[in-house]
Amino acid sequence: MNPSLNPKRTVAELKELRALTGDEHGAQRVAFTPMWTKTRAWLQKKLETLPVESHTDAAGNLWTTLRGESEKSLLIGGHMDSVPNGGWLDGCLNVLAGVEILRRIHSQYNRRPPITVRLVDWADEEGARFGKSLFGSSACSGNLDVNEARGLQDKHGISLPDALREIGVDFERVKDSSQELKNAAAYLELHIEQGPVLLDLGLPLGAVLGTFGVERHAITFHGQAAHSGSTPMNRRKDAFLAAAKMSFEIYKIAERSGNGVCTIGACTTKPGIVTSVVEECRITLDQRHLDPVALAKMLAEAKTAGEKFAREGSVKVSWERLWQIAPRPFNGELIALCEEAIRETCGQTHRLPSGPLHDAAEVAAAGIPTVMMFVQSLHGISHNKIEDTKEDHLELCVTAFDKLAGKTMQWIQSRQS
Amino acid sequence: MNPSLNPKRTVAELKELRALTGDEHGAQRVAFTPMWTKTRAWLQKKLETLPVESHTDAAGNLWTTLRGESEKSLLIGGHMDSVPNGGWLDGCLNVLAGVEILRRIHSQYNRRPPITVRLVDWADEEGARFGKSLFGSSACSGNLDVNEARGLQDKHGISLPDALREIGVDFERVKDSSQELKNAAAYLELHIEQGPVLLDLGLPLGAVLGTFGVERHAITFHGQAAHSGSTPMNRRKDAFLAAAKMSFEIYKIAERSGNGVCTIGACTTKPGIVTSVVEECRITLDQRHLDPVALAKMLAEAKTAGEKFAREGSVKVSWERLWQIAPRPFNGELIALCEEAIRETCGQTHRLPSGPLHDAAEVAAAGIPTVMMFVQSLHGISHNKIEDTKEDHLELCVTAFDKLAGKTMQWIQSRQS
Numbered sequence: 001m002n003p004s005l006n007p008k009r010t011v012a013e014l015k016e017l018r019a020l021t022g023d024e025h026g027a028q029r030v031a032f033t034p035m036w037t038k039t040r041a042w043l044q045k046k047l048e049t050l051p052v053e054s055h056t057d058a059a060g061n062l063w064t065t066l067r068g069e070s071e072k073s074l075l076i077g078g079h080m081d082s083v084p085n086g087g088w089l090d091g092c093l094n095v096l097a098g099v100e101i102l103r104r105i106h107s108q109y110n111r112r113p114p115i116t117v118r119l120v121d122w123a124d125e126e127g128a129r130f131g132k133s134l135f136g137s138s139a140c141s142g143n144l145d146v147n148e149a150r151g152l153q154d155k156h157g158i159s160l161p162d163a164l165r166e167i168g169v170d171f172e173r174v175k176d177s178s179q180e181l182k183n184a185a186a187y188l189e190l191h192i193e194q195g196p197v198l199l200d201l202g203l204p205l206g207a208v209l210g211t212f213g214v215e216r217h218a219i220t221f222h223g224q225a226a227h228s229g230s231t232p233m234n235r236r237k238d239a240f241l242a243a244a245k246m247s248f249e250i251y252k253i254a255e256r257s258g259n260g261v262c263t264i265g266a267c268t269t270k271p272g273i274v275t276s277v278v279e280e281c282r283i284t285l286d287q288r289h290l291d292p293v294a295l296a297k298m299l300a301e302a303k304t305a306g307e308k309f310a311r312e313g314s315v316k317v318s319w320e321r322l323w324q325i326a327p328r329p330f331n332g333e334l335i336a337l338c339e340e341a342i343r344e345t346c347g348q349t350h351r352l353p354s355g356p357l358h359d360a361a362e363v364a365a366a367g368i369p370t371v372m373m374f375v376q377s378l379h380g381i382s383h384n385k386i387e388d389t390k391e392d393h394l395e396l397c398v399t400a401f402d403k404l405a406g407k408t409m410q411w412i413q414s415r416q417s
Numbered sequence: 418m419n420p421s422l423n424p425k426r427t428v429a430e431l432k433e434l435r436a437l438t439g440d441e442h443g444a445q446r447v448a449f450t451p452m453w454t455k456t457r458a459w460l461q462k463k464l465e466t467l468p469v470e471s472h473t474d475a476a477g478n479l480w481t482t483l484r485g486e487s488e489k490s491l492l493i494g495g496h497m498d499s500v501p502n503g504g505w506l507d508g509c510l511n512v513l514a515g516v517e518i519l520r521r522i523h524s525q526y527n528r529r530p531p532i533t534v535r536l537v538d539w540a541d542e543e544g545a546r547f548g549k550s551l552f553g554s555s556a557c558s559g560n561l562d563v564n565e566a567r568g569l570q571d572k573h574g575i576s577l578p579d580a581l582r583e584i585g586v587d588f589e590r591v592k593d594s595s596q597e598l599k600n601a602a603a604y605l606e607l608h609i610e611q612g613p614v615l616l617d618l619g620l621p622l623g624a625v626l627g628t629f630g631v632e633r634h635a636i637t638f639h640g641q642a643a644h645s646g647s648t649p650m651n652r653r654k655d656a657f658l659a660a661a662k663m664s665f666e667i668y669k670i671a672e673r674s675g676n677g678v679c680t681i682g683a684c685t686t687k688p689g690i691v692t693s694v695v696e697e698c699r700i701t702l703d704q705r706h707l708d709p710v711a712l713a714k715m716l717a718e719a720k721t722a723g724e725k726f727a728r729e730g731s732v733k734v735s736w737e738r739l740w741q742i743a744p745r746p747f748n749g750e751l752i753a754l755c756e757e758a759i760r761e762t763c764g765q766t767h768r769l770p771s772g773p774l775h776d777a778a779e780v781a782a783a784g785i786p787t788v789m790m791f792v793q794s795l796h797g798i799s800h801n802k803i804e805d806t807k808e809d810h811l812e813l814c815v816t817a818f819d820k821l822a823g824k825t826m827q828w829i830q831s832r833q834s
Contacts (some may be wrong), residue, residue: 096488195647212646228680228703229772230612230627231797233671241668244661251658254650263645264657264688267698274633276740280683284691286645289829312682322691355646379647393583 004107007398010389013046017087017096026385027088028397031081031124031135032060032163039080039092043121048100050106058176059139060123060169066102068116072416074409075118075187075368076101077137077359079125079150085283087387089394090231093375094190095121097398101405102273115412116183117405129154129163137359140181141173141366146174159232164249168279175257178366186334187363187370190401192389196380197352200207202379204393205400206350207338210373211361212261213295213327219246219306225279237314240278247308252284253301259300259353260289290327290353334371337411341403342373346396373401421524424815427517428808434513435505444804445507445670447553448498448541449580449636453517454637456497458820460538463516467523475593476556477540477586481521483534484574490787491826492535492556492604493518496542503543504609504804506811508656510792511607512538514815518822523814529616532829533600544586546571546580554776556591557598558629563591603751604780604787604830607818609806613797621810622817623650623767624755627776629705630712630744636663636723641733642696644689647703654731657686657695659788662726663719666700676714676770677696677706702728707770740790745778751788759790790818 006285021029040062045052053065060085065073078094098119105113123136130152138144150171152160161171193199198206219351248264263286270280285302289295303319310317335351342349353374354360364370375397378388389397438446438456457479461471482490495511515536522530540553547569555561562591569577569586578588590730609615640656667679680703687697688709702719706712720736725735751770759766771778771789781787792814794807806814 091670138613151616188778193647194644195649196652197647197649200652207754214646226797227611227799228682228772229631229705230610230614230676230799231678231772232614233668233678235617235797236612238664240684244664247655247658247661249535251650261646261648263692263694265686265693265697266692267657267681267684267686268689270683272683272685274703276682277678277680278684285692287648343716355648356644357646380643380652382644382647 005100005104005399005402007100010096010227010398011394013096013175014088014092017042018379020314022088025085027082027086028084029080029082030084030128036081037167038259040121041321043080043095046058050102052102057140057167057180059174060164060167061140061177062121063181064102064119066106066113066117068113070115070416071183072185072412073116073118073183074405074412075120075184075190075363076405077122077187077363079119079122081126083128083383085128085385087382087384089192089387089389090194091125093192095119097190097401098396101402104402113409115185115409119161119208125220125359127391130160131219134302134357134359134362136360140177141362142178143362143365144174144175155415157244181366183254183370184368185415186408187360188401188404188408189358189360189367189372190397191358191372191374191381192387193377194356194382195376195377197375198350198376199378199380201350203348204346204376205341205342205349206352206374207335208330208374209335209351210290210329210364211354212290212358213292213324214323215287215295216321216323217285217297218282218320218322219243219285219309220280220282220318221315222318223277223279223313226277228277231277236277236306239281239315240308242313242315242317243267246265247281247307249305250302253298257289257294260287260294261355262287262298262302284322290315290329292327295327313402326355328364330371331369333411334369334408336371337407338371338404341400341407344403347402352366373397373404422517422521422816422819424517424812427815428811429511430513431505431509434459435507436602439505442502444499445501445676447501447545448543449546449584453498454541454584455537460497461788465553465826467519469519470541473676474557474597475586475744476553476591477581477584478557478597479538479592480597481519481536483530484637485530487532487833488600489602489829490533490600490798491636491822491829492537492601492780493822494537494539494604494606494780496539496776497608498543499801500539500545500694502802504799504801505554506609506800506806508542510609512536514818515606517554517815520817522820530826532826533601542776547577548591548613551776551779551788554779558779559592559595559596560779560782561592584612591718596633596787597757601785602719602832603825604777604779605818605821605825606775607814608775608789608791609799609804610791610794611773612794615767615791615793616768616797616812618797619815620765620767621763621793623769623791624759625747625791626742626768626770627707627746627781628774629707630709631702631740631816632676632712632716633740634702635699635737635739636660636702637697637699638732639735640694640696643694643695648694655694655695656698659726659730659810660684660698660700663700663723666722667719670715670824674706674711674715676764677711678772679704679715683706698731705772708745710745712744736775742774745781748786749824750828751786755788755821756819757792758824761820764816788815788820
């Protein structure tokens, strides 16, 4: 560990942030709220002893720049916003690890590091208020669907453009934030895993291969309502039966796919009364895979299965795409550096895909070499006040992430020459 | 056919009623509404040429009595009320067939028939407004749960006692209606089948063995919410998967039971979002059988299956009884008379249980010998404006039901002597 790096300070700052912005239900740093503004003011206070420049870009992302000899930049990114009743580590862990890394780099180099290092706090990663995640990073990457975003409203009917205006952001200019990526040479993001993989393996840290591509659909089976007492079983067109058959099938589809996952998250029934066979059953299907070919195959298999179950039950089936995103594989060389950093820190590493999306997916999509590091989550749970990670693992991840930052700076320099 | 019976007149009166009380969405004779009051006024007009006595009992049931030499009474029952957007035959068919039978009996006997014949229009069979069916007949049989019924409200917050007061019924006295059954010697009810059994067999009429007993439960599977992207398939505690497995299982349970039916009518999921494994899944299960032992076995098998699926999926399961009613087998001798009447009318008969409940179930529970006759339903559908029965089948059923009434009067006389 670099002698000037103090991971215990990061843990202490995370606790300080929790006390400042959480309550008995969890973290309350929802983007674009007064608590979020307060959080950012606190963050800037932490940075004020460093010779950095700070500004908020056209999309509301907060950039802190430690200027180096070269304009080529290493980006370290995270997000201070949380879901309502969120966990204490999701997002802010990497921003505060980034603060500690800036301190270490500043103390290590006299005056200026060889390349520029920039810490970004992305605006509204969670999408908790307007239902659309990765707002700031997708504006910056250019992937934001501006027409869709313009119409988003929170539960009080306030539009996203109006909420942005209140924090001084002009919605019509948010994509101007893309200029921030001009000199970006690499992007690093540290995150809690939010799943049980590292916990099951007993490993503190893992190198992330990329974020899953997602195919998200609503599947509706259309049967016939019929009286629960007077309709013999063999005369039924039971939409729930057909939908229910999808439930195992997706486990088989996921298993055949290798590392993919499939989830039926919601089921609604019409008329939905105890005395009638279900006429219409709608389920949501979320499918994720790191390999686009495997993802397409999972979707095709689900469609075939849906047709089969509909036919078996004399019902009809229709599909509606809710959302999709392509897999975002991370940079192979940076993945190798990430593994090196983890091995040097705690001996053993593991490669795993990221099921949840992260701002890193947007940065990778913008063509910037990207990698993420995961630290073990206790309970495999996040977006919940019980979200937690062991303190020694938190310290380890700051150390390993700092090593990765150092290696990546060398990697950027080596590519310049 | 008795020469003075005019089944075509019954069909004409049914059409007249449809025109008077229906609209483009179907029948609108919801109990305790102005349309229902209008319907009863129309019914009484139809009866005014007969030497009958009419009164409304303590529960709002309308009784029309053709007094006979003996006080022993043959009861013919039905209900003029409908669900909103209901069918044109459900309930009123047997009241109007009863009117025609009173006419025939009056014209056949000089002055007085040997026994008393009474037509009853039960109040609120459907329970459309207050969610509780068989109100009038269960008050009369004594089975009404008065404490539960006192608290019932319609969607506007009007209580059942208040609605009854408007039609002159004192809620606290509704069980006084039981005195109407004092001299009852038999009860007959004609109804559309509301199912596809007779349609499938190509038979116009059937003799009903009794009404199914019902076990109605909510089953809740308790799993764990988990991120749809970060949670490997083998780490999930998927409440929907466990609930979905019940879906086939109930088809197997029903098949093993012989003539029972099982229905999952509603499914709700929590948190019910596309990005989470289902934490809690609640389904409703309605099980019906004519044999109480078989019904208990179906329930026990469902409970065993639920435990098994919960165990397999590492989730928990809990059961809540929503409602239950015992099977109401009808009177064996009256079933035989009903079959005789059907065979004499159209050659072939079929015995079948009734899946839906009817007022006959309440009368049978009060110890009155009871039987029902079913006439074929087109589409096997009711509680819907497309509910229909062929006109020649309607005429046949009036003829056969009249024969059953004649045979039952003789049966009552034979038991008196």
